[in-house]
Amino acid sequence: MESGGKQAKEHLARAKAYFQRHDVMRALEAVVNALQVMQKGISGPDKMAADAALREMIGLLNRTEEISTRFPKGVPFKPGIERQLYTLFNQVLQSIRMAQEHESYTQTLERKQKLDRVLNYGCKLLEAGKVQDAEGAFQEAIECYVDEHSMFRMMGEACLAVKQPRMAAKYLKQAVKVDKDKERSGRLLVRALEESGNIPAARKLEAELKLS
Known part of the structure; x- marks a missing residue:
């Protein structure tokens, strides 16, 4: 011993x-x-x-x-x-x-608050027709991202709402990878691809995700 x-x-x-x-x-x-x-x-x-x-x-x-x-x-x-x-x-x-x-808690809270702030700001910029500025705000939100997976779907929805399907597709492709509601994100991405004129890609995605 x-x-x-x-x-x-x-x-x-x-x-x-x-x-x-x-x-x-x-x-x-x-x-x-x-x-x-x-x-x-x-x-x-x-x-x-x-x-x-x-x-x-x-x-x-x-x-x-x-x-x-x-x-x-x-x-x-x-x-x-x-x-x-x-x-x-x-x-x-x-x-x-x-x-x-x-x-650590304080830093996490500050990060989440910043993410919400710039995400909301980006949505408002989209509504105002300032697409390039909105992309900058969304990129800033992505830099704050850790596990807020629904963020990409929200960005995609905001882009679709102002008739920016190509921009929406960029975010929705990421949403399909990480969002818990993969079906919802997938259907939104199909819509974005269709509205972008990329019908073959939309049909392929439907088949892959079994959305039809």
Whole structure:
């Protein structure tokens, strides 16, 4: 059975390797794992080495923005306070994770809001007869696209509504690939091809998608 000291040393060795690769989060996670072992108390020849490795890692982490912004004077270390250090670093780790999750949520919300904004703007430009400007707005919406699959169908419908079937076909071809309602997108694409005068392609698509 592995000693606690050996486990702690292995965690701290990983922490240093992560730190050297500029992966502060994983380094911090490894330090927390080491402290989880060390707070239970370790003894034997590995204890001194584990203490030295922990002291070094805390010194390195104190230089990082993640720690220095929270503890400007740094986190002190001395043997015997492993339990307090475990609590402290675990709280820091959870705080960073929550901040990252919030940032990710905020970024996603901003992206979706921008997509809706430029998509609606593109539709209004189409209604105003500004086709080229509408294409630019739709391209900006596509750059925001991640999993909003119905977007391409909406673009195609907007183009068909203002008698721009060739432009509609461009977006509806993508809609057929990604939209959950493939039949609806397919029928719209058939219509766009027919209105563009490309009857053979319309009939071929009907056969492929079994729409007739």
